[in-house]
Amino acid sequence: MSRYNARVVEPKWQEAWDSAEVFKAQRDESREKYYVLEMFPYPSGRIHMGHVRNYTMGDVVARYKSAKGFNVLHPMGWDAFGMPAENAAMEKKVHPGDWTYQNIADMRSQLKPIGLSIDWSREFATCDPEYYGQQQAMFVDMMEKDLVYRKNAVVNWDPVDMTVLANEQVENGRGWRSGALVERKELTQWFFKISEFSEELLDAIDGLEEWPEKVRTMQKNWIGKSHGLQFNFETVGAPEGHEQLEVYTTRPDTLFGASFAAISCDHPLAKELEKNNAEIAAFNQECRQLGTTEEALETAEKKGFNTGITVKHPLDSGWELPVYIANFVLMGYGTGAIFACPAHDQRDLDFARKYDLVVTPVVCDEKQDPDTFSIGTEAYTGPGRMINSRFLDGMTIEEAKLEVNKRIEGKGVGTAKTNYRLRDWGVSRQRYWGCPIPVVHCDDCGVVPERKENLPIELPKDVTFDRPGNPLDRHDAWRACECPSCGKPAQRETDTMDTFADSSWYFARFTSPRAETPTVAADAEYWMNVDQYIGGVEHAILHLLYSRFFARAMNLTGHLPKSAVEPFNALFTQGMVCHETYQGPDGKWLTPDEIKPVDGGYETADGQPVKVGPSIKMSKSKKNVVDPEDIIDQYGADTARWFVMSDSPPERDVEWTASGADAAWKHLQRIWRMTDEICQSDDTDSSEPKETLALQKATHRTLDEVTKGIEGFAFNKSVAALYQFTNTVAKSKADKASKADAMKVMAQMMQPMTPHLAEEMWNALGGEGLVSQAEWPVVDPDMLVDDTVTMPIQINGKRRDEIEVSASITKEELEKIVLAHDSVVRALDGNAPKKLIVVPGRIVNVVV
């Protein structure tokens, strides 16, 4: 008997696929295409199990669709710009480019042994000048179409390192390297006008039928369309130029419950006030140390400062409200100023209680008595009727909103307005390792786009990272250039683009990766859209929204057809790969290799007890990682692929366990053993026809389940069906030829998941050509039909018995059988049933 040796078998078939160019995608209008794409990896240097799971899922789909006759495009590339390369440059004194390309080489060599059906001829990295040069060309086109502009925006500023910090680099308000208190600094930055597409991006979500509902909901909420009222308060005691204070509210109905107005510390009025008031300056300064993230602002303790200024109520000029500067008001949303009705907004209520401000309920829950309705520590945000609101009293919230809007508009101090939470996309980064923004600053001409014939504007190689800050800023030779407009000496822009820009169009580039333009019309027309996109749910909002925006921008600039403005037809978000965590007695994290199992737990190599922690996402910092290279070395790629497809549904997290990997390996060995035994058998007897038929039925039932599992992204169910089928074949008394037929279909069904084993089986069983190129077998529906069905009998909704009846039984016959059944007769005790519920083919329920 020959043992299955993955180490020999796997490279053999990979070479066979390569030399036959099985996975090379070529445009062929006579064939229907299918584009499968997994989110491309960041080249950190090591492939991890999450990659194996993600790419295996895509590979299963790609191989299956190929077997179904589609012309499949399944490419791979590298999301290669970003901060880690610069951090490595600082720590290890290597050039970010060298570090990145070395990582790509390493990861490619770890990825290839997995046996993915990828067209490697289309590979590129976003840091290739051939790629980012095309991105620069599109930036220029977007400038021309007025989709790009500059404005001031705040960044995290490290005053010691004199550098801009990413949110991730700020820890508890301090710079992660210098430890200095981070400040907010305003810089002129580049923006994409994504907000112009708010309505369209929102509307189009309804058409994304093959996207997960949760992602669609998240995107809708992120865009955050709201209907409200924007109006001006007349101020009292405010400095010159601030006679009006404009606010936006989604609750104009609560205007008579107003108790104060609040402005952001970045509001022009707040900035004006701090010039002459040290206290306000100090308060604003404190607010600005909160950082720039929404999370930091929202979770911070609510604080305010009474400016002493008041505003007149727009519907009662005799009523004045105090104006606070508040740390929870965001300058980026609405007008940076609000009016607050504490009774019906929790945040406003917390604030009002803290500063002892009036709380007047104006909406009364219909279940409550308006005379006694009061607000304690919880704001009332539900529906109801207006109270304490003069002419609004008795109206519903909706009626009151319309009435207030009408009166405010009538007075000419405001207007009903639709707002979006979505802000424009700030793409400027004050960093080296990114795509240079292709513009030039000229003293005479101002900001001028670079000429396309001068692209790509390549990053200079001769830079150093011995001090913080953007090396491009201090590279005078690189900065010096000619103005594309007047030809005089000018200076290059030193900001680079957000790496989200790189990943917002790579899917389109894969359709013609070597072209001299961003895309080629015929290729984009044929290959777009991505039919199935697969990636982590962590990208549910930003990456996917930016890509949707980019596809629209590329359409407007002539780089994508109108049909590709929604670039991803179907989206699947997979879960993470997790592992238990281990800590030694000193609290240090331990890798799974550093521990050994003992009675009911683990200990270290030198016998110290090990504390086992929860299973969480594999990460270097917690050391709970299993290197795919080690697994492939030990068991082979098919085992790793089979394991990550087993058990857990793809959208859920999967826990990597050594025993699970071992079990996967054992199963594949068993399948090979069975195949080999059948091939070696010299049994020529033919079995009873019913044995053959039973095996054929099982084959078709399995094929049906495996197919449905793959189509429905439930690979775990496909795997379970294949386990079951293995047991069926093992126990079958059918003859050699019948079993060989069953195993050939088994090879075809396993091919998407364990392609190397499948080829080996196919070859041994005498299959023609490569199983990777064989057509997917067709289910015979007649083979799925059973003559009898088992039906449970419930009494009062609890299962008490079951009966086996003909599948074609009528309802009347079934009722007769059930009422005559022992357990039913006993339960009825001579009485007639109160009710008899018969669901054909499913269940019978007798109510007594």
Add this chain to the structure above:
RNA sequence: GCCCGAGUGGUGGAAUUGGUAGACACGUUGGAUUCAAAAUCCAAUGCUUCACGGCGUGCCGGUUCGAGUCCGGCCUCGGGUACCA
């Protein structure tokens, strides 16, 4: 804080539209094989009770002949929160 998910035996999980809860696998136990072990094969395995039975899908409540599935209110964990990718 806000938005979005998830929670089922000792473990990973399965369960059309509301219709037999626990498929399939791991683990455990017992048996076969073996000088012995590994490997392999067979069987049992939600909890509880001597048993009839009772209880069981994070918690509390509701709708229904029937709820893991639908509704209301919570709890815990995870993802995102616009400069991590």
